[in-house]
Amino acid sequence: MTFKKLLLATALFTGVTVPALAADMTVGFSQIGSESGWRAAETSVSKTEAEKRGITLKIADAQQKQENQIKAIRSFIAQGVDAIFLAPVVATGWDAVLGEAKDAEIPVILLDRDIETKDPSLYLTAVTSDSVHEGEVAGKWLVDTVAGKACDVVELQGTVGASVATNRKEGFEKGIAGADNVKIIRSQTGEFTRTKGKEVMESFIKAENGGKGICALYAHNDDMALGAIQAIKEAGLKPGTDILVVSIDSVPDIFKAIAEGEANATVELTPNMAGPAFDALIAYKGGTEPPKWLQTESKLYTKDSNPEAQYEARKSLGY
Amino acid sequence: MSIVLPRKGSAQIGAFILILLINWLVSPQFFDLRLQDGRLFGSLVDVFNRGAPVMLLAMGMVLVIATRGIDLSVGAVMAISGAVAATLADSHSIVICLGAALGVGLLCGLWNGILVAVLRIQPIVATLILMVAGRGIAQLITEGRIVTFTSRDLAWFGGGSLFGVPAPVVLAVVALVVALALVRGTALGLMIEATGANAEASRLAGIDTRLMTVAVYMWCGFCASLAGVIVAADILGADANNAGLWLELDAILAVVIGGPSLFGGRFSLVLAVLGGLIIQAMNTGILLSGYPPELNLVIKATVVLVVLLLQTPRLIAFKDRLFRGTR
Incomplete structure (x- = not known):
């Protein structure tokens, strides 16, 4: 499978030279939809956080449907992105498609919500609030x-x-x-x-x-x-x-x-789930394995x- | 002569009074009334004030159901008109703002009416289209966020009052009186019932059934848009995602509690409105009771079941036989 080898080569290549190459990274983001204002803010913050780091971010809006998210992930795999961000609409049913991403050696980072799976190696880390x-x-x-x-x-x-x-x-x-x-x-x-x-x-x-x-x-x-x-x-x-x-x-x-x-x-x-995810990704490409759960700060604001x-x-x- | 309760409606009136009494038992201050900033304040006022949107929806829905139709889009129409009103409130005069919001409601009704009366699509399917698309339209208008406004004029429709009576109640009562005058003061009601009972026979008898059908859907759209304005004015903002969500079901329920058959042919505006009040009295009672929220829907379902059972012909016949036996 030449395509897979190519992917592998890309992955290895980026693996060695990462910090300098963060700018060339492409990340696919399968977003749930825009059901709430917070969700819309999360999407727009993700865009600015990607821009800040010079990362190309491709966002696929799933309109609240898991099958759309699975399709989006498959198309990201086919495009050979460097990483996939997933805000899962439901907790179960991800094993098959995330297995495909794993086979293609594309790291997956969960945003905002967790999934239920027996195999935690299917994703790199989850950025969620507690x-x-x-x-x-x-x-x-x-x-x-x-x-x-x-x-x-x-x-x-x-x-x-x-x-x-x-x-x-x-x-x-x-x-x-x-x-x-x-x-x-x-x-x-x-x-x-x-x-x-x-x-x-x-x-x-x-x-x-x-x-x-x-x-x-x-x-x-x-x-x-x-x-x-x-x-x-x-x-x-x-x-x-x-x-x-x-x-x-x-x-x-x-x-x-x-x-x-x-x-x-x-x-x-915080709607900024993508920021910590990008940082973890860049560190991972540089050789540092992130912890399995990155908890976002629950900051208190008063007058x-x-x-x-x-x-x-x-x-x-x-x- | 003793006071004779009307046979029709006694079940509903009884249920309403019973629910109010239960509310009074769970919450002794239920009937307390006072004036707060020139507005009546109390739990009983809440029942009418919070019930106004569903009362309005029921007024519209009952006429649609009388023609053997149904309108599933009223919740979405509320969201659209609320969105329109909130978007225009701070930049335009109240007349334009209100005109646009209510006009949109009439337009939505016209759309439904044409689909049903002219294109002969089944009402449940025809109005399902706007139910789904309408919320999307409302979200397009608000760009998915909650649009807030500061206009005092529009705020009156939610938080204002007339002689101490909250504005939503005033609006609902005015709408009811106008509807009653039009429908029962003229032959209009009869023609609507005829359309629902037998459209073909009515047409042959010279009733413009097409016009009747379009008109009731437009009235329903109008009522829904007024309800949408009230809901938006109440929270000083339009929440396209949630305004009127599932209220079409409450409206249908209100009409059903009010008695008429879903197969059309007869209706009572007053009892449909009372049905809306029964639903709200129950909601307010649940909130006052302090029971855990997990029980809300169970209590609601039980009460609705009892009210509906009270009206079933078999049970009424059974009751009559029982009373005859003891007399």
Whole structure:
């Protein structure tokens, strides 16, 4: 198989001379689609991160379908790319196609989500955020902020059954464990949307004595928090003061709310998954095997982290 | 003379009152009312306020179903009109903004109506097209992001009030009164029912069934777009991915709870709207109850089943026989 040999030769060749040749690398990225603003931001950040390093990035949009992703990966293999990035739409069913990539000696890096496989050698590394940790950061922030005062928390969960929702709930509970003054008194799903977040918050406020019994709101994503902030305002309370607001994702609009004092903190789910992946890839081509899991930082932003500048930096990312 | 409950609708009215009472039991402050910034505030207000979009959708859907049709695209139409309204809100006057949003709804209805009445595509298939494509159109308008606006005029449609009554409720009531006047004040309702009962016979009797069909789909599109404007105004932004998602099913459910057969021929606007309120009363009750969210859908399904069972002819006949026996 001359083609395979050629690929092998290319792989070996790049293997020896890498750092200088990062500029000539071509990476194929099988992206899930553009179902959310975060996803759009991830795609646009991937492009800029590739440009920064002089890497050619080919993006294939799978429109939420695994078969499209498999097709894209096969076509990347046929094109003989130097590496494949995969944001898998589901966790299972990748063994065959990733086996083909392995045979062609093309390293695969998973972005944002993990896969389930018996053979971990099918991928080089996975760059993901730890959503349990995200919840924990939010919980710890709240414990530190209330500093021992009693605090009854209402929680807006994500979609029931979504792993992110389960993890962010678990993480928050971990974060507040040990602080007996912080208690979750009500928890309901806001389905990750502004409308539902607002509706559920309205009912929380009414059920808890017009909101007087609520000290803080924890929302599994910023959009629900933004909806809830309006509900708090319409009830005649001050979000950010009467009810503390902490949420996860760090979308641009939450920074506006933080700047106006209506939200207090947000934990970032960085859209920059490709950056660490490119670095790992370049290091790998230079001979350094990366760890199997690269955890992205879950950074906390408050009014002290210059929310206006954060908003400006994010608003054009496609969120 | 004693007060006689209308035979038609007693099941729905009973179910609504029962659900409100259950809500009151799980949450004792349920009937508390106060004014907050000149707007009525309380759980009961939430039922009507949050229920307004589905009430509007049900008003549109009930007439479509009366002609033996169905409109699956109402959720997508909400997303489109919300997207249009939010995009134009800050750059144009409220008249243009609202005109465009509602106009888009009418246009969507016209499209559905033509597919069904002129091209004779089955309604469920014809409107499925817009249900799928419509959300895509809305995403194109918003470029996939949540478009926010600051226009106070548009915000009124979600957060404003008239004499203390939240604007969405006012709009839903006005739409209902207008619809009732048009449909029951004239022969229009009869013609719609005739179209649904037997289109061919109605045509031979001189009813323009084609016009009737296109008109009800346009009315449905209009109601959906008004609901879309309300939802967008409520969160001060248009979320094309989620606005109106699955609400077509709630609208159909509301109509079904309201009694009419999906095979067309008869309808009740008021009961369809009541069906929407029953759904929302249940939702609000679940939220107030504090049960874990995993139970939401189970509770909802059980209540719907009970309400529908109350209306089945067999059960009604059984009940009548039982009462006759004891008398």
